[in-house]
Amino acid sequence: MKIYYVEDEKDLSEIIRKYLIREGFETTVFYDGESAMAHIDDDVDLWILDIMLTGEISGYDLIKSLKDHHSPAAVIFTSARDQDLDKIMGLELGSDDYLAKPYSPRELILRVKAVLKRHQARETSEIVHYGPYEINITRREIKDGQVSIELTNKEFELLLFFLKNVNQAFAREDILKHVWGENYYGSDRVVDDLLRRLRHKMPELKIETIYGYGYRLLWKKLS
Missing domain, CATH: 3.40.50.2300 (Response regulator)
Known part of the structure; x- marks a missing residue:
């Protein structure tokens, strides 16, 4: 060590x-x-x-x-x-x-x-398994088998928020508050952009879009 x-x-x-x-x-x-x-x-x-x-x-x-x-x-x-x-x-x-x-x-x-x-x-x-992904929350590391997945801080914070609240639906405003903080006053469309990037990097995430409301992460067992 x-x-x-x-x-x-x-x-x-x-x-x-x-x-x-x-x-x-x-x-x-x-x-x-x-x-x-x-x-x-x-x-x-x-x-x-x-x-x-x-x-x-x-x-x-x-x-x-x-x-x-x-x-x-x-x-x-x-x-x-x-x-x-x-x-x-x-x-x-x-x-x-x-x-x-x-x-x-x-x-x-x-x-x-x-x-x-x-x-x-x-x-x-503090290691979470979701589908094919091994997510080390402490080290902020993600692996898909032997392949490492690099996330930005905001992408990881969004992933962590969903993992802590699996199967719960959240409005964009709620996600914005938890990931960007209370003092963020920009457009809530940044949530959509961040979700798009996260889905691209981790396509096995079952993030459900609730039209006119927001999103939720559905649980997926180890593949």
Whole structure:
């Protein structure tokens, strides 16, 4: 498994890196937020983020960027500052665990293994099969057999909305509100355009058009 470790204390980071490698983890260390941010889209299983970093980009900035980019990676925060405040902030931003400094390398290893185990179990539970498609909701990946299907963010959000509401009919206005948000004031015809693209990429989706009203996704068992 691949781990990115962001820590500006070089002596500590070298010790932790050796422990992680010894446990079989492919580990890359970044000493500041800027260098880590350049790799925010990399395929990684876990980020270990120190909150206070050298430079202008903090651990908070990094996890916000990870969430904005829909990264499926797990996140562990570490910090030497006020534990309660940082822990609350980290959890609110979506971290999976928090470890206050100073900590032992062995404790971090145990936390890493526990987080990855929980994360893998959650990913497995968030795989949906629809017809020939395997849809990994966590990783936002879709496969038709061995072929990957690439969707835009909006296409995936629309698919996810239908999967969560199978067999329910929705007006265009309802779909618009759930996929584009309350503050979108454009034409509801963007729904039709998005549906057309989604149907083209995933022709086995049984999306029923309800004329004069909207759409619904009918359930389809594994082919």
